[in-house]
Amino acid sequence: MATHYAQGTLIWVKHEEEVWAQAEIVTSNDKEIIIKTVEDPNGRIVLGPSEPLFLRTSDVFTSEGLSVLDDLTQLTHLHEPAVLSSLQNRFDIDKIYTFTGPILIALNPFKMIPGLYDEEVLTSFISTKPSPKPHVFNTANSSYRGICDRRKSQTVLISGESGAGKTETTKHVMKFLASAGAEDGKVTSVEKQVLESNPLLEAFGNARTLRNDNSSRFGKFIELQFKPQTGSATQVLQPGMTGESLRLCGARIRHYLLEKVRVCEQQ
Template sequence: MSSQYAQGTLIWVKHEEEVWIQAEIITATEKEIIVKTIEDPNARIVLGPNEPIFLRTTDTYTSEGLSVLDDLTQLTHLHEPAVLSSLQNRFDIDKIYTFTGPILIAVNPFKVIPGIYDEEVLKSFISTKPSTKPHVFNTSNASYRGICDRHKSQTVLISGESGAGKTETTKFVMKFLALAGSSDGEVTDVERQVLESNPLLEAFGNARTLRNDNSSRFGKFIELQLGSPDFTSKFC
């Protein structure tokens, strides 16, 4: 099994604290694999033939390489350590949204990132031409285009663990649809009240967890009706 790995092969190996670390194979036999890590090139780690290792490339962890690509499906090696490393590197430069095919991954930054949700940014995503930039407004626009172009009801599924940012994401989707679905491109008082009611609804039936003081203990369904089936918005 280990004979497939040659000297100098770049790999990921399991680590108790870092989960995965970057390493390079020194020697590989049928009984063991000896590697050196990037963090400590002088140290040696001996791996058994059945221990999990994954191939990596230099561009999976450099800021100029594939780690900053907007879509994880474009990674050379698509596996757990490559995905986690790419998300971490994007997170470090405040790129909290990443595509993996049609799915949008959001990483809670636990801080305010200036300008990412401004109204100008929101309006820039309201377009008949789909954007390739990963953003919650992009996903919202894809849903809105489905309403405009195909006149079919659309569903946005938002999922994640406690404290992942589901509630905030829901509010941004609702904000986008409220603005895009208005006839003049402005949020009305009624639409604004709907958006502001979300924190009140979120307060019912919730409990405290280790990561979130106000965590949902139930699934939540929200339905927005944008006028009649043949409604007209200047953004359609």
């Protein structure tokens, strides 16, 4: 049985170039659905009753522009076109991080965004409890406070297709964890060595590909080791943290996907 839509219903409809386009129902019956798109309000498109349509909400504008949500779970309609549209709207204003529940989605901007990873930003996340603000430092902060408060190992899984920005995200997570437990914000030689291992790994394990000038050609499991700040004159407690701050004392890196049998041809 065909679904009947009321006149003026806001929908998403398939689009050849944009994947999904904003549209509105003009009329609907058992045999056909007539719509008009936002980009061509005077035109009319006739669709079959079985065409995939998804409901949408009208855009909300504030004094700062188009209102965008920090968490996709807050969307009224949680489906593919709504998710893609929300991510696109945030990306257009250089908001590359978005939560979907406990998961942080990162879009590679392929450019430098001023102020996104400044020392002041890093320090502000260290000195506060994890917040609803989507940022890689916020996710790293949750992990750091987990090992300090509960004394249990934490895992940050960074995944994505080639060129998604996994390597850079890993660097930011490691930088935060190295700085979080540092007394007076001073990074020691051990912490510095851990952070400086990245260029060494990239020199031997990265290569230029069609989609990425610095693509990791291997997988890696990085284990960061922390210990209590014994011998310190003062016990470092961050706001909202119940346990003592821990300091980075070492790391272990395991590599994967470098087996010779995987080499078939040069790209």
